[in-house]
Amino acid sequence: MRVGIVGAGTMGTVHTGSHHEAGHQVAAIYDLRPEAAAANAARVGAAVAPTFEALLSDPTIDLIDICLPTPLHRAFVEKAARAGKHVLCEKPLAPTLEDARAMIDICREAGVQFYVAHVLRFFPEYERARNLVLAGKVGEPGVIRTTRGGIFPTGWDDWYADYSRSGTLTLDMIIHDFDWLRWTFGEVERVYAKSLSTRTTERLDYALVTLRFASGAIAHVEGTWSHSGFRYGFEVAGSKGLIDFDSAKIQPVVVQKRAAEAGVTGVAVPESPLRESPYTTEIRHFGRCIEHGEIPIVTAYDAYKAVEISLAALESARTGRPVTLAKEAF
Amino acid sequence: MRIAILSLAHFHGYSYAAAVAKHPAAELALIWDEDAARGGAAAQQFGCAFEPDLDRTLAAHIDAVIITSANVHHKEIAVKAARAGKHILCEKPIATTLADAQAMVAAARAAGVQFMTAFPCRYAPPVLRVKQALEQGAIGEILAIKGTNHGRMPGGWFADPGMAGGGAVMDHTVHVADLIRWFLGKEFTSVYAEVANRFHDIRVDDCGMLTMELEGGAFATLDPSWSRPAAYPTWGDVTMEIVGTKGTISLDAFSQNLSLYNNDDRVAAWVPYGSDMDEGLVNDFIAAAAANARPPITGEDGLRAMEVALMAYESARTGAPVIRGA
Numbered sequence: 098m099r100v101g102i103v104g105a106g107t108m109g110t111v112h113t114g115s116h117h118e119a120g121h122q123v124a125a126i127y128d129l130r131p132e133a134a135a136a137n138a139a140r141v142g143a144a145v146a147p148t149f150e151a152l153l154s155d156p157t158i159d160l161i162d163i164c165l166p167t168p169l170h171r172a173f174v175e176k177a178a179r180a181g182k183h184v185l186c187e188k189p190l191a192p193t194l195e196d197a198r199a200m201i202d203i204c205r206e207a208g209v210q211f212y213v214a215h216v217l218r219f220f221p222e223y224e225r226a227r228n229l230v231l232a233g234k235v236g237e238p239g240v241i242r243t244t245r246g247g248i249f250p251t252g253w254d255d256w257y258a259d260y261s262r263s264g265t266l267t268l269d270m271i272i273h274d275f276d277w278l279r280w281t282f283g284e285v286e287r288v289y290a291k292s293l294s295t296r297t298t299e300r301l302d303y304a305l306v307t308l309r310f311a312s313g314a315i316a317h318v319e320g321t322w323s324h325s326g327f328r329y330g331f332e333v334a335g336s337k338g339l340i341d342f343d344s345a346k347i348q349p350v351v352v353q354k355r356a357a358e359a360g361v362t363g364v365a366v367p368e369s370p371l372r373e374s375p376y377t378t379e380i381r382h383f384g385r386c387i388e389h390g391e392i393p394i395v396t397a398y399d400a401y402k403a404v405e406i407s408l409a410a411l412e413s414a415r416t417g418r419p420v421t422l423a424k425e426a427f
Numbered sequence: 428m429r430i431a432i433l434s435l436a437h438f439h440g441y442s443y444a445a446a447v448a449k450h451p452a453a454e455l456a457l458i459w460d461e462d463a464a465r466g467g468a469a470a471q472q473f474g475c476a477f478e479p480d481l482d483r484t485l486a487a488h489i490d491a492v493i494i495t496s497a498n499v500h501h502k503e504i505a506v507k508a509a510r511a512g513k514h515i516l517c518e519k520p521i522a523t524t525l526a527d528a529q530a531m532v533a534a535a536r537a538a539g540v541q542f543m544t545a546f547p548c549r550y551a552p553p554v555l556r557v558k559q560a561l562e563q564g565a566i567g568e569i570l571a572i573k574g575t576n577h578g579r580m581p582g583g584w585f586a587d588p589g590m591a592g593g594g595a596v597m598d599h600t601v602h603v604a605d606l607i608r609w610f611l612g613k614e615f616t617s618v619y620a621e622v623a624n625r626f627h628d629i630r631v632d633d634c635g636m637l638t639m640e641l642e643g644g645a646f647a648t649l650d651p652s653w654s655r656p657a658a659y660p661t662w663g664d665v666t667m668e669i670v671g672t673k674g675t676i677s678l679d680a681f682s683q684n685l686s687l688y689n690n691d692d693r694v695a696a697w698v699p700y701g702s703d704m705d706e707g708l709v710n711d712f713i714a715a716a717a718a719n720a721r722p723p724i725t726g727e728d729g730l731r732a733m734e735v736a737l738m739a740y741e742s743a744r745t746g747a748p749v750i751r752g753a
């Protein structure tokens with residue numbers, strides 16, 4: 098599997114390492130900032146592509162991995178598909194349902210495979226919780242709570258703070274939880290939400306979203322870019338039991354450095370190491386889907402449905418009304 | 428200050444009775460209960476007299492009453508007590524309808540007695556600390572609050588719609604709704620809610636999710652669900668995540684616990700060591716009654732918190748947010 102990566106920011110850097118660990122060959126990396134592409138390329142012995150077109154015209158490249166700010170996803174996916182490359186794209190799939198639909202359609206027409214990086218499905222704590230739910234360990238699921246977030250993110254050109262580009266944390270971040278919830282508890286019928294993004298221009302976002310599932314279960318999703326650090330967790334309460342998980346409470350390793358200078362306290366850095374990063378598990382899986390026809394754990398259609406929930410939440414936050422999702426699939 | 432406990436249908440009555448018994452300037456004079464066996468046993472436990480007749484109880488030489496009956500009976504008992512000139516501490520929710528709550532507040536005002544709603548959470552030291560931090564401006568202005576008041580299904584009359592006036596949403600909305608009002612000093616303007624029965628085979632709701640807006644634009648959610656399984660190590664929780672312009676506060680009011688693993692118990696248990704809160708509540712009531720002064724938590728406070736639960740039920744019925752006063 099030879100891969101061309103577009104983007105050498107936060108996720109481009111993670112994916113570069115993960116492709117390498119998964120045994121994929123990173124052929125070349127392209128980024129607007131050649132120095133960023135070069136730094137990542139040097140880590141894995143890849144070339145720096147001078148243009149996106151250079152990646153597309155390399156006949157040895159099987160897969161194009163797009164790790165760009167969200168509004169760029171559609172244009173880059175379409176070009177890659179037209180060039181006959183399989184495509185992996187970061188979540189959220191797109192900022193609108195039209196874009197999302199068009200991307201899926203063009204990949205289908207071009208006969209290329211299309212994957213979207215909903216990595217939460219590869220986090221073992223989320224996968225394990227889902228399996229427990231499916232095994233009936235909580236009985237009938239009743240109320241599910243999830244939380245995610247921390248500090249306000251910084252990216253290239255501060256694009257996260259420009260909500261016309263990032264779509265707020267409701268599109269950018271808690272879409273992870275929406276996808277996991279839909280994967281685990283089925284289709285969402287109705288969405289109600291409040292969000293700071295509709296009321297403050299400060300560098301703060303906070304969203305509280307209620308989902309009502311077709312099954313009757315209720316979920317509450319918290320997303321924050323108003324705290325510090327990063328924390329995520331969930332609670333699934335059902336008629337027979339309860340599962341909870343809080344990343345802040347799982348600290349198998351804490352490295353604490355004594356401060357050299359007086360008056361400065363040492364910083365404790367907690368870690369929860371796994372044999373393989375979930376990002377690598379995800380990318381290894383997509384590689385096997387392409388090369389060996391493994392059944393995808395998450396499809397582009399799933400990614401579309403997750404965007405639909407995010408956009409419904411944003412609409413509800415804007416209008417103050419509950420939003421009922423369309424029933425028909427495509 | 429002679430005090431009577433009116434009904435022990437709600438188990439909080441026992442703890443309030445104990446707080447009265449402890450108070451140096453108060454005396455637990457009488458217990459009335461519609462269930463003579465329960466009331467008689469409690470009277471024996473606290474070493475006071477039992478009186479099976481409500482009117483005779485109210486005619487007795489007492490200054491104040493604590494009402495811990497089933498929710499629907501609060502109104503009748505409170506109005507009688509007010510007319511008899513007794514100061515009143517009433518268990519939450521204050522009532523089950525707006526009209527009942529208004530009648531209670533009006534009766535107390537007309538009789539010139541003090542009426543206090545029992546929101547003991549305001550006296551939990553972690554909650555008091557949050558109130559203090561907010562007053563000191565630690566996190567600037569409040570923008571949003573995520574609250575929970577989880578519990579186990581209490582059973583008995585709590586699960587009887589005719590006695591409780593609702594289920595989990597009625598039982599567990601008011602504590603956190605009251606804390607939100609107290610922290611912000613603002614009124615709720617709208618409530619949207621999903622309400623459901625997902626956990627138990629009972630005739631009332633056992634879970635829900637409320638989303639509220641307040642004057643000034645802050646928003647909040649509240650999970651009042653009876654969603655703790657019997658195997659859970661504690662009864663439930665009161666938690667609040669408060670997001671302000673300058674910072675955040677996380678409150679987990681009842682997390683001062685030890686973890687106990689005992690072979691004879693079937694499940695692990697959290698054993699609380701946090702400070703008692705009912706004593707603070709009862710002490711403030713006794714002080715207000717003794718001075719015939721406005722208590723720190725009023726009937727109006729009880730009414731406003733209950734109104735949120737009623738708006739939640741209406742929202743669930745109509746599928747739309749309910750705007751207060753609209």
Ligand SMILES: NC(=O)c1ccc[n+]([C@@H]2O[C@H](COP(=O)([O-])OP(=O)(O)OC[C@H]3O[C@@H](n4cnc5c(N)ncnc54)[C@H](O)[C@@H]3O)[C@@H](O)[C@H]2O)c1
Pocket residue numbers: 103104105106107108109127128129130133164165166167169187188189214216251252253254256269
């Ligand atoms: N799966 C996850 O856990 C996760 C986490 C963070 C971000 N993301 C998603 O990944 C995507 C990228 O986010 P990020 O945090 O890596 O962003 P980033 O700002 O860190 O990186 C973006 C990179 O794109 C480059 N770039 C911008 N415009 C370009 C163009 N026209 N051509 C080529 N390069 C260009 C920038 O130079 C930068 O290096 C977003 O869609 C984001 O939502 C996913």
